[in-house]
Amino acid sequence: MIRFLAVFFILVASPLKAAVEIQEVTSPGGFRAWLVEEHSIPFAAIEIRFKGGASLDDPDTRGAIHLMTGLLEEGAADKDARAFAQARDDLATSIGFDIYDDSLSISLKFLSENRHESVALLRDALNAPRFDPSAVERVRSQVLSILRSDAEDPNEIASATFDELAFGTHPYGSSLEGTLASVEALTRDDLIDAKNRILAQDRVFVGASGDITPEELASVMDMLFSDLPLTGAAMPSRVEVGLKGGVTVVDYDTPQSVALFGHSGIKQEDPEFFAAFLLNTILGASGFEARLMTELREKRGLTYGIYSYLAPKDYAELYVGQFSTSNDRMAEAIEVARAEWTRMSEEGVTEAELARAKTYLTGAYPLRFDGNGPIANIMVGMQMQGLPIDYIPTRNDRVTAVTLEEVNDLASRLLRPEDLHFVVVGRPEGLASSN
Amino acid sequence: MRATLSTLVSLIAGMAAALQASAAEVTTFSLDNELEVVVLEDHRAPVVVHMLWYKAGAADEPIGKSGISHFLEHLMFKGTDEMDVGEFSATVGANGGTDNAFTSQDYTAYFQRVAADRLELMMTMEADRMQDLAFTDLDMRTERDVVLEERKQRTDSAPGALFREQLQSAQYLNHPYGVPIIGWRHEIVDLETEDAFDFYKRHYAPNNAVLIVAGDVTPEEVRSFAEATYGKIPANPDIGPRVRPSEPPQLSERRLVMADPRVAQPYVTRTYLAPERNAGDQREAAALTLLASLLGGDSATSFLGRKLQFESSKAVYTSAFYSGRSLDDTTFGLAIVPSSGVSLEEAEAALDEAVAAFMKSEIDLDQLNRIKRQIRASEIYARDDVGSLARTYGAALTSGLTVQDVQDWPNILQSVSPEEIKAAAARVFDRSNAVTGWLTGATEEVSQ
Numbered sequence: 001m002i003r004f005l006a007v008f009f010i011l012v013a014s015p016l017k018a019a020v021e022i023q024e025v026t027s028p029g030g031f032r033a034w035l036v037e038e039h040s041i042p043f044a045a046i047e048i049r050f051k052g053g054a055s056l057d058d059p060d061t062r063g064a065i066h067l068m069t070g071l072l073e074e075g076a077a078d079k080d081a082r083a084f085a086q087a088r089d090d091l092a093t094s095i096g097f098d099i100y101d102d103s104l105s106i107s108l109k110f111l112s113e114n115r116h117e118s119v120a121l122l123r124d125a126l127n128a129p130r131f132d133p134s135a136v137e138r139v140r141s142q143v144l145s146i147l148r149s150d151a152e153d154p155n156e157i158a159s160a161t162f163d164e165l166a167f168g169t170h171p172y173g174s175s176l177e178g179t180l181a182s183v184e185a186l187t188r189d190d191l192i193d194a195k196n197r198i199l200a201q202d203r204v205f206v207g208a209s210g211d212i213t214p215e216e217l218a219s220v221m222d223m224l225f226s227d228l229p230l231t232g233a234a235m236p237s238r239v240e241v242g243l244k245g246g247v248t249v250v251d252y253d254t255p256q257s258v259a260l261f262g263h264s265g266i267k268q269e270d271p272e273f274f275a276a277f278l279l280n281t282i283l284g285a286s287g288f289e290a291r292l293m294t295e296l297r298e299k300r301g302l303t304y305g306i307y308s309y310l311a312p313k314d315y316a317e318l319y320v321g322q323f324s325t326s327n328d329r330m331a332e333a334i335e336v337a338r339a340e341w342t343r344m345s346e347e348g349v350t351e352a353e354l355a356r357a358k359t360y361l362t363g364a365y366p367l368r369f370d371g372n373g374p375i376a377n378i379m380v381g382m383q384m385q386g387l388p389i390d391y392i393p394t395r396n397d398r399v400t401a402v403t404l405e406e407v408n409d410l411a412s413r414l415l416r417p418e419d420l421h422f423v424v425v426g427r428p429e430g431l432a433s434s435n
Numbered sequence: 436m437r438a439t440l441s442t443l444v445s446l447i448a449g450m451a452a453a454l455q456a457s458a459a460e461v462t463t464f465s466l467d468n469e470l471e472v473v474v475l476e477d478h479r480a481p482v483v484v485h486m487l488w489y490k491a492g493a494a495d496e497p498i499g500k501s502g503i504s505h506f507l508e509h510l511m512f513k514g515t516d517e518m519d520v521g522e523f524s525a526t527v528g529a530n531g532g533t534d535n536a537f538t539s540q541d542y543t544a545y546f547q548r549v550a551a552d553r554l555e556l557m558m559t560m561e562a563d564r565m566q567d568l569a570f571t572d573l574d575m576r577t578e579r580d581v582v583l584e585e586r587k588q589r590t591d592s593a594p595g596a597l598f599r600e601q602l603q604s605a606q607y608l609n610h611p612y613g614v615p616i617i618g619w620r621h622e623i624v625d626l627e628t629e630d631a632f633d634f635y636k637r638h639y640a641p642n643n644a645v646l647i648v649a650g651d652v653t654p655e656e657v658r659s660f661a662e663a664t665y666g667k668i669p670a671n672p673d674i675g676p677r678v679r680p681s682e683p684p685q686l687s688e689r690r691l692v693m694a695d696p697r698v699a700q701p702y703v704t705r706t707y708l709a710p711e712r713n714a715g716d717q718r719e720a721a722a723l724t725l726l727a728s729l730l731g732g733d734s735a736t737s738f739l740g741r742k743l744q745f746e747s748s749k750a751v752y753t754s755a756f757y758s759g760r761s762l763d764d765t766t767f768g769l770a771i772v773p774s775s776g777v778s779l780e781e782a783e784a785a786l787d788e789a790v791a792a793f794m795k796s797e798i799d800l801d802q803l804n805r806i807k808r809q810i811r812a813s814e815i816y817a818r819d820d821v822g823s824l825a826r827t828y829g830a831a832l833t834s835g836l837t838v839q840d841v842q843d844w845p846n847i848l849q850s851v852s853p854e855e856i857k858a859a860a861a862r863v864f865d866r867s868n869a870v871t872g873w874l875t876g877a878t879e880e881v882s883q
Contacts, residue, residue, distance in 0.1 A: 040479065041818050074735075082745065085735035089805045092812030111812055138744060138751075141774055145751045148699040152876075154592065210819075254697070256587040287533045289525045298521060301580025304588050324588045356529055363531010367548060370480050371819040 020369055022379065022389055025208075027218035029226045033206035034379040034389065035217050038372065044115070044210030045372040046220065047380040048106040051203040054099050054176035055236040055315070057194070059169075063178015064186055064194035067136075067143055069099040071191065074135040076124035081135050084121070093118040095125070101172055102314040103384070104198050109373065112211045119220050126199055127227050131191050143183050150175070154252055154425040158260040158322075161250055162423045166262075170239035172316060200232030201225055207379025210372035238315045240264075243421040246434035247334075250425045257330045257426025261337070262320030263419040268312040268385055275402050275410045276310055281357040282349050283340065283415075284308025284321055288360055291340050296323065302333045319414065330428035338417055345415035348408030362396040461828075462654040463838050466661060468670040469642035473828050473838065474657045475649035477821040483650035484822045485557045486546040487565075488829040490645070491638035493616040494540040494679055494762070500630050502582065502618015505538040507631045509578050511545065512536075513570035515563050520574055523560055530556065540612055541762045542833035548822065551651040555660045562664040565639055568632075575628045583624065586617050594695035598874045605689045605870045606706055609680045610763060640671035645832045649825035682708065682764060691872040698876035700751075701773065703783045706766040708868040712759040712844075714837050720759030721847045722859035723767055728806045729856065730793060731755025731769065736802060739769075742789040749777050749785045762835045767863045779873045794860060798853040810848050 025033045054065045073088075073095060074081040088095060091114040096107040106126075110118035150156040160175055167173030177183070204225055208217050241264035266276045284292040286307045296302045308321035325333045349357075369375055382391060424431060460476040493504050514520045527534040532549030547557045590596045600615050607613030617623070646665065648657045685708060712720040731754045734740030739753040752772040758765060769790070773782035817824055831841045 038479070041815060043815055043819070082735045082741070085733055086801075086805065089733065089736060089809055092809045109816065111815060134745075138748065141748075142751045144775065145700050145772065152697050152699040255591050256584070288528050289521055294521075297581055299577065301577040301584070304581055304585035324592070325584060326587060356525075360528045360531060363529075363550065364533065365531075366480075366550070367482050367531070367533075370482055370822070373819065 020375060020392065022392070023214055024389055025214045025217050025221075027221045029222040031201075031204065031206065031218075031221035031225050033208055033217055033221060034383060035207075035212070035214055036209040036372075036375050036379065037213065038209060038375075039211045041372070042112040042211050043110060043372070044112065044208060044212040045376040046108040046212075046217075047207045047373075047376040048108070048224075049205040049380050049384055050104040050198050050200070050232075051102065051205065051314075051384060052198055052233065052235055053101050053103045055101050055171035056197045056233045057171060057176070058190075058197070058233075059171075061186060061190045061194070062171075062174060062182045063143070063176070064190045065104070065198055066099050066177050067140060067183065067186055068129075068131075068191045068194040068198075069097050069104060070139045070143065071131055071135055072097050072125045072129050074139060075130040075132050076121075077128040077130075079124070080130065080132060081138075084125075087117075087121055091118050091121070093121065095122055099176060101176060107373070107377075115212070115216065115220070119223050123224050123227075126224060129195065131188050133188070136188060136191070140183060140186070143177060144180060147175075147177055147180055147183065150177070154254055154258040157250055157252060158258045158423050158425045161248060161425070162260045162262070162320075162421075165248065165421065165423070166241050166243050166318065167239055167316065168242055170316075171236055172239060172313065196229055197233035200229045202231045204228075205380050205383045207376040207381070207383065209375035209379065236315050241316055241318060243419070245419045245421060247422045247424065247431060249428060249431060249433045250423065251427065252425045254426050255327065256324050257327050257424050257428045258322070258324045259330065259334065259337075259422055259424045260320065260322045261334075261420055261422040262311075262318050263416055263421065265310050265312060265317035265319035266414060267317055272406070272410050272414075273310075273312075274398055275406045276414055278354060278357050278361070278399070278402055279344070279349065279407055279411055279414060280308055280310050280319070281361060282353045283344055287364075288357070291344065292321065292337060295336055295340055296325075296333060300332075300336065302329055302336065306333075306337065327427045328429045330424060330426065331430045334422055334424075334431070338420060341415055341420060342417040345412050345417055348411045349404070351404055354402075354404055354407060358399055358402075361399050365396055365399075461838065461842070464654070464658065466641065466666045468666065468668060470661070470665050471645045471832065472657060472661055473645065473647045473832070474652065474654045475647070475821055475824055475828070476652065476654075477649065477818075478651050481551045481651050482548065483551045483554050483648060483652055484546060484548050484825050485554060485561070486544055486647040486649075486825055486829050487561050488542050488544040488645040488647065488833045489639055490542060490643050490677065490833045491634070492539050492541045492543055492833075493614065493618075494611040495638065495677065496611070496614070496634070499622060500626065500634075501614045502616075502623045503626055503630050503634050504543055505617055506579065506582055506623070506626050507634050508536045508538045508543050508545075509582060510570055510575065510631050511564055511568060513568075513574045513578065515567040516569050517563055517567065518560065520570070523564065526560065527557070532557075538616055539830075540616060542830065544829055544833075546825075554648065554652060554656070555664070558660050558664040562668060565641070565644070565665070566668050568635055570628075572628055575631070579623065579626060582617070583620070586620060586623065590615070590617065591620070594693075594697045594874065597695070598691075598693050598872060601691055601693060602704065602706060602870050602872045605691060606708065606766060608682060608685060610682050611679055612763065637673070640674055641665055641668050642670040643674045645829060647825045647829045649821040677762065679763060685868045688866045688868075689870045691870065692875070693872065694875050694877065696876060698874055701779055701873070701875040702752075702770060703773075703779050703786065703871070703873055704768060704770040705783075705786075705869055705871040706768040707863050707865065709757060709765050709767040709863050710759075711761040711763065711765040711834075712831075712836060712840065714835055714840055717759070717840060717844060717847050718851065718855065719859055719862075721844070721851045722855045723757045723863060724759060724848065725803065725806060725851055726856050726860050726863075727755045727757040727767065729798065729802060730790070732806065736805070738793045738799075739771075739786070739789055742792065743771060743785055747785065748774055749782060750774060753786070760830055760834050760836070762833075779875060783871070783873075790864065794857070794864070798856060800853065803853060803856075807849055810845060814845055 306323035
């Protein structure tokens with residue numbers, strides 16, 4: 001077990017250090033977790049991730065993992081959906097399931113006095129979900145309802161169009177919820193197969209925080225995971241971002257167009273990632289007086305908000321941005337956004353901007369560690385990224401160490417205005433698809 | 436699935452917030468200029484949330500100036516005598532913090548989340564913009580465009596939001612809650628600098644505000660910083676009681692049908708005018724809060740969920756919603772999203788039958804106790820998120836409640852009897868107070 005204690009400073013001139021004491025816990029069954037013990041409030045939060053997410057779908061049954069995830073809380077072992085919900089509510093336990101492209105996530109929160117019963121409930125959900133026909137039909141009809149709504153939602157249309165252009169037939173290229181046809185065709189066997197593809201021992205990550213000891217956490221993990229299959233489906237393969245510079249307009253009758261734009265990005269483990277992170281903070285991060293927001297919103301009133309972000313997924317990297325604006329101003333807004341992309345690519349950032357971004361990022365980092373839920377979430381995220389357990393107290397130094405030369409050297413390689421592809425959903429005036 | 440679907444319908448559930456209780460170390464005091472101060476201590480992390488709440492919201496706007504309270508909230512970031520445009524947020528950011536603001540019918544609030552040792556700087560800046568707001572007409576016009584884009588993004592592009600606006604407007608015959616917080620578009624376009632300053636001068640003063648500081652601070656520190664900053668601003672003697680037009684007796688149910696081709700999933704919703712939480716008088720609101728949870732909380736255990744999603748599968752989603760935190764009369768709502776092939780007419784009839792069945796049957800005591808246990812647990816979970824607790828206090832104290840009311844609320848919820856819930860239900864389900872709305876994608880469905 002590795003222990004360390006981050007030294008704790010409060011200096012007016014320098015930002016706070018994030019200070020949490022992380023323990024690595026290994027269970028008798030061989031499962032590992034990172035734990036921050038904090039006994040002042042009698043509850044604990046545990047964050048669990050199964051790597052691979054909905055991208056592990058069998059291509060013939062797209063949407064199966066999503067539907068399966070929605071059914072994990074709809075009855076398990078000797079409890080049907082109602083009995084399961086009653087048992088959970090009797091304990092005042094919260095169990096949240098969510099599914100993403102690269103992971104299936106479970107957020108468990110329980111009162112200390114109900115730890116054992118709460119974990120037993122989750123164990124049943126993971127190991128013995130019932131997939132009762134009535135529950136399957138009920139949740140299936142909810143998913144179909146969502147799919148029909150998504151088909152009329154400009155933001156969803158923009159994402160779907162963009163993803164397909166960027167990733168084609170790779171799982172990233174289609175909605176993880178599946179299509180009306182694929183979801184309608186899913187069988188109970190498909191759901192069992194979906195569960196076995198993702199809920200396996202070889203891809204599980206755990207972060208925990210709160211009123212729980214390492215020994216207790218170890219027994220929680222053994223209880224939850226020991227009976228799962230050892231391995232699941234093969235991980236997806238990498239995919240090249242297939243976007244080319246240009247514009248795709250999707251006609252939709254709405255007073256305000258939605259724009260989603262971007263090109264390929266940078267890997268999280270790239271040595272230049274922090275330089276990229278600083279560049280993007282200055283260009284388009286939210287919560288910061290970023291250039292895109294200043295130019296489009298503050299100076300021109302073109303939009304309520306414009307943001308850009310690095311999106312390093314497990315098997316591809318994007319650099320994207322988004323905003324909405326009136327149909328008659330979309331062409332101008334795109335021109336301004338592209339001009340800012342170009343200006344930063346060609347001229348880089350100033351010393352003052354970089355200093356401001358560093359202060360912002362280093363100051364904001366310790367504020368993230370504010371509660372058992374957020375801390376457990378950070379613990380599990382760090383493990384999935386492959387970060388070392390002693391990363392937290394070094395993170396701000398890594399941000400501070402980036403030089404102006406490094407940032408500006410990267411700028412022209414990372415920001416490529418000629419490669420930007422804009423997907424616009426709406427009726428933008430004077431704007432047409434370019435290819 | 437439930438979370439995603441409730442976003443789809445986008446109804447105001449407010450359950451977690453309504454049930455949330457208080458449990459942190461709470462200290463209250465007032466400055467000589469009548470600024471109310473609440474300190475919530477949590478020393479686990481060196482962080483504070485600093486919030487300044489004004490007892491002025493959209494329902495306090497002059498007639499014909501809808502949206503001015505929210506527009507002013509935007510303009511408060513445009514500078515003061517001492518600070519340049521955008522300098523406020525830039526300074527917060529340069530100190531590693533985040534800041535934002537929000538406007539409701541009853542309040543406008545500004546907040547920052549920063550390292551605990553930057554608290555005094557936040558107070559200095561917030562106190563500065565309480566009295567010395569300054570911006571140019573050009574900045575005002577640009578920001579007005581931003582607000583118009585915000586309205587387009589949040590309301591005009593979302594048929595569900597437009598529908599809610601129509602329902603809310605039909606719900607109130609005379610009270611200003613019928614006017615949307617962001618404002619009607621045709622009035623926003625005409626808002627001017629002078630309108631913003633009129634509202635600012637009338638409402639923004641220490642004796643019309645509540646300061647909430649939560650996190651790693653002591654009440655002594657807060658008092659000393661507050662006296663050195665906010666304490667320098669004189670009270671405004673013209674601030675009086677908040678009196679708004681009230682509702683006449685509502686004699687007739689209103690029914691709305693809205694068709695929008697962008698709607699893929701039609702639904703029915705009904706709201707009833709309902710009493711809100713009042714200082715020293717929260718039992719009726721507590722009964723309605725529990726009623727909403729019993730009827731339409733978790734779909735697997737609530738009455739509507741069982742009847743309409745499990746037993747009959749008429750609906751893909753049902754809900755009952757109520758938030759008692761409001762200065763004046765609020766609403767109790769019901770909603771049903773029908774399953775494919777079920778018309779809105781059938782859905783509404785099924786909803787009515789289910790509510791009638793609830794009124795005829797005994798309240799399920801196991802379920803009521805389950806809900807009460809969750810409320811008790813929420814007091815423990817709430818201690819983990821002092822920022823959210825700060826919001827609970829701020830909203831309550833600007834909606835006519837006191838610190839004592841906030842602290843009494845969990846015990847009142849525990850003490851409400853099944854008979855009280857039934858009686859409150861019988862009073863609130865009065866169709867002459869109700870607005871029933873059908874939102875549909877195609878007009879054909881309406882004529883069924």
